[in-house]
Amino acid sequence: MHQRIIIRIPRIRDPHVTMMREKPVRWREKRADKCHRVSDFVGAAITDDHSVDLMLRNGDRLRAKLGSDCPALDFYSGFYMLPGEDGKICARRDSIRSRAGGSCEIENFRQMVAER
Structure with missing residues (x-):
């Protein structure tokens, strides 16, 4: 018996953009773990040409x-993630799939920290 779970990640408005129109948030990238539990993802925003920002529960x-x-x-219309058997999404192992049918491997994850 095989089981397949596909997680749809909804696009959300970036709260940092809508709440702070006068002064946009500057983000600094920090090192992040290679794998993350898919159950921690609650939404996504596209803010860069070659990346997708994932919002976490915390x-x-x-x-x-x-x-x-x-x-x-390609991911503006939404996308899906297919976690591994461990329930995680990992860089260099898993892909993001667009609703239009395309697929891109995640090269790495970076933790985003707002500069105040």
């Missing part, structure tokens, strides 16, 4: 870096 932001041949613009 309020943190995680950037999934995609290959240079894989523009994030």
Whole structure:
């Protein structure tokens, strides 16, 4: 018996953009773990040409870096993630799949920290 779970990650408005129009938030990237539990993801925002920002339950932001041949613009209509048997999404192992049918491997994750 095989079981397959596909997780749809909804696009959300970036609260840092809508709440702080006068002064946009500057983000600094820090090192992040290679794997993350898919149950921690609650939404996503596309803020860069080759990455997708994932919002976590605890309020943190995680950037999934995609290959240079894989523009994030393809993911504006939404995307799916297929976790491994361990229930995690891992860089260099898993992909993000667009609703239009494309697929991009996650090269790495970066923790995003707002500079105040």
